[in-house]
């Protein structure tokens with residue numbers, strides 16, 4: 001591999017060569033520590049035959065390692081200045097750059113276009129912080145056959161995605177994430193290794209998608225989970241009463257699922273939410 005792009009010197013050199021200022025509106029913070037990008041790439045890719053999609057390649061810090069480890073990399077970038085720089089600096093013949101806002105891209109069609117039979121689809125990204133949650137939910141809710149997503153995000157957001165029951169960070173997002181994926185934190189990353197330096201630290205999280213979803217009418221299940229957390233300090237009974245607009249029904253469904261009406265949603269695990277929903281589906285749908 002040629003010299004790593006993810007160093008302070010190379011990043012400055014590339015920016016100077018192309019007169020490229022980082023744009024805040026695109027959430028541009030480039031990684032300048034090769035050990036970090038190497039570890040993201042290693043954690044994201046299980047096999048060289050994997051088809052890897054990157055969101056926001058920037059000037060190629062992570063892309064370089066992804067192209068090194070995988071047969072094919074397809075990167076979505078919104079900044080029109082970058083595709084040319086990426087091709088010129090990386091010169092990787094296994095890289096395709098798509099100039100498009102990822103949130104508007106027909107992701108399923110693009111996956112179909114590149115994926116060969118038997119190939120696993122993986123996403124890897126140092127995400128633009130301003131749209132971390134919409135991007136992840138775009139992927140969680142996609143109908144495409146995605147195996148995993150490994151993404152760097154603001155540490156506080158990573159804590160919410162990875163929180164378990166009883167943690168102050170545990171919320172509806174944590175439950176829905178656990179419903180859709182097996183989630184684990186790969187590493188914490190200091191704000192010191194970015195240029196320009198953000199005001200927050202980061203963490204890398206890997207999500208492995210669960211193929212079989214055990215509930216009927218997922219949308220209603222997700223609505224119920226969100227409703228249970230609407231007022232965090234209130235009991236689950238109070239929150240459900242409001243959602244159902246029916247005090248007796250709220251008490252009945254909790255009893256049927258064997259849940260203490262004085263419990264709070266932030267102490268209940270995914271299996272309990274699934275039980276509450278499935279055992280009462282006919283009454284709440």
Ligand code: SAM
Nearest residue numbers: 026029030031056057058061078101102126128
């Ligand atoms: N991957 C590079 C790195 O690690 O140094 C850059 C990461 S930087 C945090 C985020 C990147 O996402 C930038 O290149 C930015 O232009 C790009 N980006 C921002 N919004 C985007 C969007 N909606 N769709 C695709 N890329 C986007």
